[in-house]
Amino acid sequence: MPSFSIPSPSVVYVLYDTRIALQNRALPAWLTSNFHYTHRLVDITEPDVDQEFAVYAGAFPAGTVNLGGNSAPPALADNPRSNYVVAVAPDADGDGVPDLVDNCPNASNSAQFDSDLDGPGDACDPPFDSFGYRLTVDGGPGGPAYQFQDISGTGTAI
Numbered sequence: 001m002p003s004f005s006i007p008s009p010s011v012v013y014v015l016y017d018t019r020i021a022l023q024n025r026a027l028p029a030w031l032t033s034n035f036h037y038t039h040r041l042v043d044i045t046e047p048d049v050d051q052e053f054a055v056y057a058g059a060f061p062a063g064t065v066n067l068g069g070n071s072a073p074p075a076l077a078d079n080p081r082s083n084y085v086v087a088v089a090p091d092a093d094g095d096g097v098p099d100l101v102d103n104c105p106n107a108s109n110s111a112q113f114d115s116d117l118d119g120p121g122d123a124c125d126p127p128f129d130s131f132g133y134r135l136t137v138d139g140g141p142g143g144p145a146y147q148f149q150d151i152s153g154t155g156t157a158i
Contacts, residue, residue, distance in 0.1 A: 002067045004086075009061050009094035015042050015053035015085040030068030034058045053085065059096035 006012070014035055016027070035056035044051045067086070089098035095108040103112050104121035113122045 003064050005064050006060060006088055007062055009091045011089045011091050011096060011098045012058050012060050012065055013087040014056045016056060017083050018052045018054050028068050031056060059091060061094065
């Protein structure tokens with residue numbers, strides 16, 4: 001059984017040869033139980049080759065990731081043409097969103113909400129007070145100074 005180690009939480013992508021699906025064959029259980037289909041395809045086009053790979057993704061904690069073979073059950077053993085490629089993207093907060101595209105890579109926020117459209121995700125924003133304002137810290141030249149940020153759109157801060 002193929003396996004590899006990852007040093008931190010990561011999103012593991014499996015690009016699976018689509019010829020298996022074209023032959024109406026079942027996908028291996030290791031793929032369907034640990035990964036979800038992303039509805040994305042990678043097309044390989046070279047002279048005499050035009051092949052698509054379906055992209056599956058799964059979030060894994062640090063440690064060993066076990067995969068399976070091309071013909072692992074319930075796929076058929078007479079499946080010599082199928083193969084797959086594996087890619088790993090670090091995910092420090094373990095939310096299933098790779099750090100490279102995570103709007104808050106150090107706080108788990110799989111939905112990636114950014115209600116105030118400031119760039120960082122809501123999970124990275126300071127909490128609201130009872131008036132709808134956030135308490136932020138400005139670490140400028142004079143040292144830390146607390147400021148209120150108007151996110152209610154009223155134009156005033158208390």
